[in-house]
Amino acid sequence: MNTQLHIAIVGAGPGGLTLARILHLHGIAATVFEQESHPLERPQGGTLDLHEGSGLQALRQAGLIEEFQAIARYEDQGSRLLDKAGNLLFEDQDAASGNRPEVDRTELRAMLLQALPAACLRWGCAMREVQARDDGRWDLVFEHGSEGPFDLVVGADGAWSRIQPLLSPYRPQYSGLTFIECGIDDVDRCHPALSQLVGRGKMGVEADGKEIIAQRNGNAHIRAYAIFRVPAGWAARRFDLAAPASMRAELIKEFDGFAPEILDLFRASNDNFAIRLICALPVGHCWQNLRGLTLLGDAAHVMSPFGGDGVNNAMFDAAELARLLIERADWAEAVAEYEALMFARVAESAEGAAEGAATQLSHVGQALTLEMYRSHAGGQGQK
Ligand SMILES: Cc1cc2nc3c(=O)[nH]c(=O)nc-3n(C[C@H](O)[C@H](O)[C@H](O)COP(=O)(O)OP(=O)(O)OC[C@H]3O[C@@H](n4cnc5c(N)ncnc54)[C@H](O)[C@@H]3O)c2cc1C
Known part of the structure; x- marks a missing residue:
């Protein structure tokens, strides 16, 4: 790929930072624009479990698996289900034996930030709009003015993405x-x-x-x-x-x-x-490729958290987009290929997350939840 390409990534969440890191490893510069004024502006939220074949695979491609092992909490993969009287209905007793290690979101972000040159991050840059230029490239509009031109703008700006409406008419419901x-x-x-x-x-x-x-x-x-x-x-x-x-x-x-x-x-x-x-965006959310604009993570396919796939999908999208940008000679074809693969890949987890949300709190809710806890148990489920 042409390393002179101008790439903007909007959003310094797990998806945007994973993309920037893998590109950086391969000598491709990208600028990440983040609305928060600094990395500690707000707590980044709770614990996430990373999965083989997606989140952990992305970290391998990012060359950060050792750094990850230092912050991963393998010992916190247990699960317990109680009834309202406090009786134990199910317990996964072997909390450390699973292969879905937990990590605090703040630690994950700090690790990814540490692996990037500070100069590629622009804090306090809340993007308002993306504007098409006559030459086929894109400008980003911020309160402080416009930045650009960029050949490729990647919307990694989460569920309420400002780039997503340029690509599809759907909004999260x-x-x-x-x-x-x-x-x-x-x-x-x-x-x-x-x-x-x-x-x-x-x-x-x-x-x-x-x-x-x-x-x-x-x-x-x-x-x-x-x-x-x-x-x-x-x-x-x-x-x-x-x-x-x-x-x-x-x-x-x-x-x-x-x-x-x-x-x-x-x-x-x-x-x-x-x-x-x-x-959530509709299951099967997709759009027609538009040269120079694309989405990853929640911006492309926000879903309910019941499948536990959100961050894993975001990081794997980033790894796949980076891989194709690195491997293909034509960057625009790489983006189109990434999108086609991503639409097909996330459909299953989007369906699972939608079903998880739809069946939550039904009149047989506890029985369904018990089934789910049993099927997700990493260690030895009991009861
Ligand atoms: C309650 C809850 C629990 C969850 N639990 C899990 C779980 O256990 N496991 C799991 O895998 N997933 C879980 N998720 C989902 C997971 O948090 C997301 O899928 C994941 O964070 C998506 O990453 P991302 O990088 O695409 O977007 P985000 O993490 O949303 O990051 C987007 C970034 O873009 C920035 N941004 C937004 N707008 C702009 C703008 N205009 N200009 C510049 N910057 C901007 C934001 O500040 C943010 O830093 C949960 C979600 C919720 C709501």
């Missing part, structure tokens, strides 16, 4: 599921009972059309989600994020009838509550 997120700090020392309740990995409890999922993150932190099937505006009307004490009390009310030791998750939460509406 609300799945009907709303997550209220909360977090418990220093759990092993301050809340040993909760530490045991959640165990080394993920704990779920589903009853009465509601669900709680709690996940162990690094640094003895637990991130928990209260999950409801409700209209999109319900949570914003029901909860006041600015009043943490009332958030705790109202969540406890919503889960009335659940065992007190489960509700302690809300009692012990810090003040950082968030509302997350789970949205």
